[in-house]
Amino acid sequence: MKLFDVYPLYPIEPVRALGAKLWDKEGKEYLDLYGGHAVISIGHTHPHYVKRITDQLSKIGFYSNAVQNSLQEELAEAMGRISGYYDYQFFMCSSGAEANENALKLASFHTGNRKIIAVENAFHGRTSGAVAATDNPKIVAPFNNGHEVVFVPLNDLKALTEAFDDDVAGVIIEGIQGVAGLYTPSDAFLAKARELCDSYEAVLILDEVQSGTGRTGKFFAHQHSIVRADIITMAKGMGNGFPVGCVLISPEIEPWHGMLGTTFGGNHLACAASLAVLEVIEEEHLLKNAAEMGVYLETELKKIKEVKEVRGKGLMIGAEFDFDVAALRKTLIFEYGIFTGSASNKNTIRLLPPLSISKAELDQFLAALSKELNK
Numbered sequence: 052m053k054l055f056d057v058y059p060l061y062p063i064e065p066v067r068a069l070g071a072k073l074w075d076k077e078g079k080e081y082l083d084l085y086g087g088h089a090v091i092s093i094g095h096t097h098p099h100y101v102k103r104i105t106d107q108l109s110k111i112g113f114y115s116n117a118v119q120n121s122l123q124e125e126l127a128e129a130m131g132r133i134s135g136y137y138d139y140q141f142f143m144c145s146s147g148a149e150a151n152e153n154a155l156k157l158a159s160f161h162t163g164n165r166k167i168i169a170v171e172n173a174f175h176g177r178t179s180g181a182v183a184a185t186d187n188p189k190i191v192a193p194f195n196n197g198h199e200v201v202f203v204p205l206n207d208l209k210a211l212t213e214a215f216d217d218d219v220a221g222v223i224i225e226g227i228q229g230v231a232g233l234y235t236p237s238d239a240f241l242a243k244a245r246e247l248c249d250s251y252e253a254v255l256i257l258d259e260v261q262s263g264t265g266r267t268g269k270f271f272a273h274q275h276s277i278v279r280a281d282i283i284t285m286a287k288g289m290g291n292g293f294p295v296g297c298v299l300i301s302p303e304i305e306p307w308h309g310m311l312g313t314t315f316g317g318n319h320l321a322c323a324a325s326l327a328v329l330e331v332i333e334e335e336h337l338l339k340n341a342a343e344m345g346v347y348l349e350t351e352l353k354k355i356k357e358v359k360e361v362r363g364k365g366l367m368i369g370a371e372f373d374f375d376v377a378a379l380r381k382t383l384i385f386e387y388g389i390f391t392g393s394a395s396n397k398n399t400i401r402l403l404p405p406l407s408i409s410k411a412e413l414d415q416f417l418a419a420l421s422k423e424l425n426k
């Protein structure tokens with residue numbers, strides 16, 4: 052059987068990794084400033100993370116959500132404390148798209164409405180139709196044929212206001228738009244969304260799948276503003292490579308048995324991986340490092356004349372050029388051994404290094420970038 056060919060591949064196979072470093076089969080070293088779309092939060096193969104998972108695996112790796120699993124409660128407790136959403140409810144799943152599907156379902160269950168307001172160019176995952184193809188009124192929220200989605204431009208308060216009516220179930224906004232090219236919702240846009248959700252009794256969903264788990268120097272990107280969300284979705288950095296996602300749910304949304312469900316979500320290994328991530332974030336003060344290294348990276352990038360704009364926060368940074376960066380990114384990988392990321396905006400280099408990245412590692416990238424641009 053051959054692989055279903057949907058990914059253009061670089062001819063490189065990392066076989067070993069540590070911190071922000073990768074090594075291929077020939078032993079060539081690479082610096083990882085991308086972490087597979089912000090997945091690597093505490094660094095590759097962190098010893099505490101490896102030990103937590105392997106210890107857990109030697110006891111029990113999986114059973115079912117029909118029996119008690121105190122690791123889920125331990126994780127919910129830690130998540131509430133570190134995120135500041137103490138009184139929220141915690142539901143685990145296995146990916147970002149699944150977290151967002153559950154968030155949209157919850158908005159619909161809670162309000163009885165099907166209309167969702169989303170932001171143009173946003174990215175929330177790749178599932179489609181899973182719910183639309185499910186014909187069970189106990190499982191499917193009141194939108195059997197899927198949601199009606201109305202898109203508004205990011206930070207357009209007028210369009211947001213005009214999109215609202217009594218049929219709105221919720222608004223979904225990325226903490227920072229990752230795939231689109233590192234665009235941040237303004238404080239005013241978030242505050243308006245909060246105000247409109249309150250007056251129309253709709254649900255404010257913050258998609259922190261990419262921008263969460265401390266990436267921007269706060270636990271969630273939207274916490275740079277004072278706005279609180281009703282539902283927050285997480286995945287990517289939450290498991291540092293272990294496939295796990297979750298939904299944080301306001302106490303005002305009441306659960307009932309069968310409302311949400313999953314086979315793999317919240318299994319013992321996923322909990323062990325996620326607990327290890329939170330423990331390392333706290334123990335090694337990684338929010339502080341992400342904030343400080345983010346300021347350093349932004350300041351140094353702004354000194355490079357070919358960099359036309361720097362967007363994002365903390366270690367979720369986009370450097371904008373006035374040319375397509377595909378060739379530059381390729382050169383950085385093959386000639387300098389540095390992985391960076393792209394965005395759907397072709398002129399943006401997306402930087403999502405581990406939250407533990409050092410100044411010396413960022414300097415390695417900055418020197419390579421300057422050298423290549425001055426050739």
Ligand code: PLP
Binds near residue numbers: 147151174177225286
């Ligand atoms: N939401 C955001 C903001 C994302 O960036 C992504 C993936 O890139 C997703 C959701 C989907 O996550 P997953 O690929 O884990 O389903």
